[in-house]
Amino acid sequence: MANIHTPIPNLKLNDGNSIPMIGFGTGTAWYKSGDESKIDQVCIDSAVSAQKLGYYHLDGAEVYKTETELGTAIKEAKIPREKLYVTTKVISNISDIPGALATSLKKLQLSYVDLYLIHAPFFSDSKADHQHKWKQMEDLKEQGLTKSIGVSNYFTEHLDFIFETCKIPPAINQIEFHPYLQRTELIKYHKAKGIATEAYGPLTPVTKGGPGPVDDILAGLARKYGVNPGEILLRWCIDQDIVPITTSGKEQRLSDYLRAMTFKLNPKEIQQINEAGSQKHFRGFWNHKLAAEDHR
């Protein structure tokens, strides 16, 4: 079983902080469509197991309605706070960003988060509105309530708005990223501006995006490195300096994912996955909002 003894590399951010290069997500599998006050014990238990295996990077969001579960799991796992990397995101209460973070911190039972993200750009209706929201994010970082600030699901034009007036540039853009959605232009932009990329949905080709043209390549590489195709996808992100955010309620799967830390893909193997992946297009999230961006 891969576990806490499997070293997880960090990525240095543009603000000097570092982020562990794999995250355990509390959205998707755990998202509550109903009553937030109904506690999901399976979510708590899975987040505790994840921390015990060595996942110290935990990804949450107010809209998942699982921040209370994440806070309970952090308390139960007893990992020292300074070793943890906790992210949350604002969207439901975007009209009051400071109030939203205060509420999230209360649910998480924390005095600060490591990363606070604006969950999506679709709730700002003008350039000035984007810039005003970003200023509120900067204030929260300056108050020490979050160590880093960033965005999620932003396009280059939204990032351009921020860069026009920001004092602190976004440290991260968390986006859907996998071989069937390679976001080449956006990733180039991130690199040019010093923004780190986090990948959600990294396993899409072996989950809802399959079957497809990368299957045989993933199977061959999985045989070569003695892992599952999923771990090849996680490594494909890491070897491009992109931080995958994955999840599972199955302890064995969480343990298996950590085998992505035990090998490296060579540039030719990365290229093979890129070329095969570009033969298929698949987007699993935010289709209604993001379809226009697909061919950029």
Ligand SMILES: NC(=O)C1=CN([C@@H]2O[C@H](COP(=O)(O)OP(=O)(O)OC[C@H]3O[C@@H](n4cnc5c(N)ncnc54)[C@H](O)[C@@H]3O)[C@@H](O)[C@H]2O)C=CC1
């Ligand atoms: N910022 C945003 O808009 C978004 C952020 N996220 C974050 O990213 C996290 C991870 O997102 P996911 O799409 O769940 O990541 P993912 O692509 O890593 O998929 C994880 C899911 O795949 C399943 N899985 C793994 N291996 C499998 C296999 N061989 N066969 C079948 N199923 C398999 C797991 O059980 C789990 O449910 C979320 O929990 C959330 O924290 C997710 C979506 C949007």
Ligand SMILES: O=CCc1c[nH]c2ccccc12
């Ligand atoms: O974070 C992205 C996925 C997600 C899961 N539940 C919701 C609810 C509203 C927006 C996004 C999401």
